[in-house]
Amino acid sequence: MDININELITAAADVRKNAYAPYSNFYVGASLLAGSGKIYSGCNAENSSYPVGICAERSAFAAALSAGERDFYAIALTGGKNKAKADGFCRPCGMCRQFMAEFCRSDFKIISAISVKEYEICTLGELLPKSFILR
Numbered sequence: 001m002d003i004n005i006n007e008l009i010t011a012a013a014d015v016r017k018n019a020y021a022p023y024s025n026f027y028v029g030a031s032l033l034a035g036s037g038k039i040y041s042g043c044n045a046e047n048s049s050y051p052v053g054i055c056a057e058r059s060a061f062a063a064a065l066s067a068g069e070r071d072f073y074a075i076a077l078t079g080g081k082n083k084a085k086a087d088g089f090c091r092p093c094g095m096c097r098q099f100m101a102e103f104c105r106s107d108f109k110i111i112s113a114i115s116v117k118e119y120e121i122c123t124l125g126e127l128l129p130k131s132f133i134l135r
């Protein structure tokens, strides 16, 4: 599968505009490239009962899984407190890494982006080595 990095990052930046983060003021957008070639996007959605909130990555995965997707190639992430523009590399939290490990191989790509010109690419295997296995 060809990964169009620009398209993924642009989609993440677009959905980030919808982030609901009145408590942390940290706005995150995530766009996930699935097996069908479609991109599914999600933003973080916080709650006045703080632990109830959901991260952007798991929102994107929930959208893709709900559409029947089960294969995933890459996710682009953009986040930060400045709503207008991301200003640092946003990497997935531990819970999201574990969530990804359920569906993604160790070569699944995680693109943390400030813009289409400034990003880093890690694999899930790098960010979550020796992950939990239920057996």
Ligand code: THU
Binding pocket: 021, 024, 026, 027, 028, 043, 044, 045, 046, 053, 054, 055, 056, 057, 091, 092, 093, 096
């Ligand atoms: N957040 C994400 O959406 N993804 C991550 O990987 C890390 C954190 C959100 C959760 C919360 O709404 C805000 O960022 C601050 O933690």
